[in-house]
Each structure stands twice: as C-alpha cells, then as structure tokens.
Amino acid sequence: MPKDRPDEEIDMTPEDMAPRIVRYGELVPCRTAFIDAHTPGSNQKENFTIIGGGVSEAADQHVHIQIPHGFNIGAAGQPPYCRNSLHSHRTAEVFFLLKGRWRFFWGRHGDAGHVILEEGDIFNIPTGIFRGFENIGTDYGMIMAILGGDDAGGGVVWAPQVIEDAKDHGLVLGDNGKLYDTKKGQALPDGVKPMPVLSDAELDAFPEPSAAEVIPRHVARYLDIAAMATPRPTKVIGASGRLPDKPGFEVDLITRASATEKMHRHDRPSVLMPVFGHWRIDWDGGSTILAPGDTMSVPENLDHSAMPSMTGEAALYHVVGTDDPAGPTWTGGRSEPA
Structure with missing residues (x-):
C-alpha cells in the first residue's frame, strides 16, 4: 500500500532511473521463445521479457529489467491471425490489451470457452486450465502480461498436441525446460530427455470451465x-x-x-x-x-x-x-x- 511519509526515503537522478524505464520502441523481441515458434499459425509471434525472467524457453531471450519485483512483466506481439498455442501456468497470468482485438480461448482443445477483448480490457486467466490467444484484428497487436512470482511458477505446461506438432517443425523441448532446434543441428544434451507429454490421467485434472464461469470473475472491460x-x-x-x-x-x-x-x-x-x-x-x-x-x-x-x-x-x-x-x-x- 502507498505510504505518504515512511521513515526511509530515497531520491534518484534521471540517469539512475533510466535503466528502469523500457520504451515501447526499444523492446527487444524473441522469435523463438516457445516450442510453437516454428509451427505454422504461431511462427510469426514475438515475445518480450520486460521485468524478470518470465517463462521463456529460449536461452537468448533478452531481459530488460532483472530487478526482482515479486512478479514478472512481459508482452506478446502478433500479426493478424497469429496464435499462441494451448498451455497452462502454475501461477497467475494477467493480460491487458495494448493494441488490437484478441480472442482468448481455453480448455484441453481450446473449445471449452472463449472471450473477445478490446484495447484496455484485462483478463486474469485462472491457473490450471489450458489457454491460448490469437490476434483477430487487422493490424499488428500487442498484449502486456503480468506473471505471478519472481520465477513465474517454473515454466509452462503445454497441451500434448502442441509438443507433437512442434516436432514436425524442428523444435524439441527438453525436460530441462530448454528448446533445441534440430533444423539448426541442435540435439538434446547428454542426460536431457524430451519433455514428456501429459498422460490421460494428468489431463483429466485440468478443468474445462465454460465462458459463463470464467468471464464474470476474470474479465474486466x-x-x-x-x-x-x-x-x-x-x-x-x-x-x-x-x-x-x-x-x-x-x-x-x-x-x-x-x-x-x-x-x-x-x-x-x-x-x-x-x-x-x-x-x-x-x-x-x-x-x-x-x-x-x-x-x-x-x-x-x-x-x-x-x-x-x-x-x-x-x-x-x-x-x-x-x-x-x-x-x-x-x-x-x-x-x-x-
């Protein structure tokens, strides 16, 4: 909570503050942040890690501000009809729309429910459900993300079909949480196995809430x-x-x-x-x-x-x-x- 006059106080010069300000035009994108980066339909997206390490699976993801805040800030930029594949998080994932018109969908196959959001809208997506999103506007769109925890919950859990589809396009996710591109001659290091897909029993633990259950409590226009x-x-x-x-x-x-x-x-x-x-x-x-x-x-x-x-x-x-x-x-x- 804000405090008007706490006992401790500091001041900062503009030069001191400069590393803590990230300008939109200076964002550094990563185009291979996740396992679906080569999969048609998802291969044009850009991911940005602004504060904290986020949940990127790429070793070369640029982090703009590494100071711990107790949460992470990131962003996703996508041209029209580019989508982010179905995945789940263990901690909070909150989006607000900066540019464009977006459809968010959820469920094991992405058909349990969906919502269409406009600029300024905010969505606190429940953890423990598979979710994805796509830009359905007519121009490049940008959504800003807030992820819970300094370690963002230890990564992403992908729907099985996403991992299987990625293999056909050269990307393999190791059980160490890192991506390897076979088209670039990369292979899993010794001792690292492919990330196993979830079993049917594990998939049954992922809820399939309807739009009527999700939207009233998790979406703010x-x-x-x-x-x-x-x-x-x-x-x-x-x-x-x-x-x-x-x-x-x-x-x-x-x-x-x-x-x-x-x-x-x-x-x-x-x-x-x-x-x-x-x-x-x-x-x-x-x-x-x-x-x-x-x-x-x-x-x-x-x-x-x-x-x-x-x-x-x-x-x-x-x-x-x-x-x-x-x-x-x-x-x-x-x-x-x-």
Whole structure:
C-alpha cells in the first residue's frame, strides 16, 4: 500500500532511473521463445521479457529489467491471425490489451470457452486450465502480461498436441525446460530427455470451465473499470478488486479523473504501464514522459506521482507486489491463493 511519509526515503537522478524505464520502441523481441515458434499459425509471434525472467524457453531471450519485483512483466506481439498455442501456468497470468482485438480461448482443445477483448480490457486467466490467444484484428497487436512470482511458477505446461506438432517443425523441448532446434543441428544434451507429454490421467485434472464461469470473475472491460476510476483509482485485481483475487500482486487502473499530483511511495517496487495517453511521472530527483507501451519500474520508498501530460483519453495500469502466494488456482467458479 502507498505510504505518504515512511521513515526511509530515497531520491534518484534521471540517469539512475533510466535503466528502469523500457520504451515501447526499444523492446527487444524473441522469435523463438516457445516450442510453437516454428509451427505454422504461431511462427510469426514475438515475445518480450520486460521485468524478470518470465517463462521463456529460449536461452537468448533478452531481459530488460532483472530487478526482482515479486512478479514478472512481459508482452506478446502478433500479426493478424497469429496464435499462441494451448498451455497452462502454475501461477497467475494477467493480460491487458495494448493494441488490437484478441480472442482468448481455453480448455484441453481450446473449445471449452472463449472471450473477445478490446484495447484496455484485462483478463486474469485462472491457473490450471489450458489457454491460448490469437490476434483477430487487422493490424499488428500487442498484449502486456503480468506473471505471478519472481520465477513465474517454473515454466509452462503445454497441451500434448502442441509438443507433437512442434516436432514436425524442428523444435524439441527438453525436460530441462530448454528448446533445441534440430533444423539448426541442435540435439538434446547428454542426460536431457524430451519433455514428456501429459498422460490421460494428468489431463483429466485440468478443468474445462465454460465462458459463463470464467468471464464474470476474470474479465474486466476497460470502459467499465475506467468509469469507476473516479475520484480514486479502480482496484482491478486484489482481495477487494473488481476481479477479486490474491495472486501475489495488485493491479489498479488510474485515469485522468483519478490521477493526482500528490507524491506517494510504496514499500516495494511498483510498475507503471500506460495504455492510453501520455503521462508525466515526477519523482524526487527527476521526471519523464511515458507513452502507451512504455513500462517504468519505480523503486521502493521513492516519492512519485503520475499525471496525464496531454488532453484526451488517459489511463495507466499500476502493479505492485503483495505478500500473498504467487498464484490463484481454479476451484470451479472462483479463485483462491495456491
């Protein structure tokens, strides 16, 4: 929670802060981050690791900010009709849409339910279910991701058909969680075996919730939550949030109506991620302007404020860690900490 005047305080110069600001135009993509990177239909996607190691399976994934926050921040960029294959996470995976129109689907074969989301919408996908997503817009799209825990739960669990399909296109996932490209002459190292596919018994443990079960508790539409963000930010994800959950972090939406010039601070690092408009961030020691797609990590105990710097629509998501376990578990209609 923010603190107006804690005992400890710091200040930072713009040069000190620069490594903690990642500009949208400077994001470094990885095009072989996951096992489906060569599979037709998924082979044009780009993955970005902004804060923390994420869940990439590629050894050459670039990490922009390695400071532990208690959660990871990443992004996925995809041209129209490119999809991310069915997989599951052990900790939270929260997306908000930065650019485009996207369809999220879930279930063992991706047919248990789906939802179509627009820019600014946010989806707290339940853990323990297979999920995938595709850009159904007409231009390159970008979604930003928040993953629970500093280690993001130890990786991704793939639906069996994804692993099998990948073999036909040269990518093999080792049981060490690393990818090997046979088309480049790579082979599994000694002592490393192919990642086994899940058995029928293991697959039976993955729930198949309907859209009616998932959407009301796990999806927040931007227009709805923006309307609630006055005169104070909307708690989107948190114990008392619009999407009540305790995944190890909280997410607030701040709009022009709820922004304030009053300085505040947190006792742990926090992250600012504009989705609409340009924002002026002031802190003890400097200031900067953030645009949609930029990500800023604010150090703990640093006084700062965020205000729109231009007229027009303005909204940003604010993320801060909590002491809760890093991930909800699907329990049939609701989420609880793991």
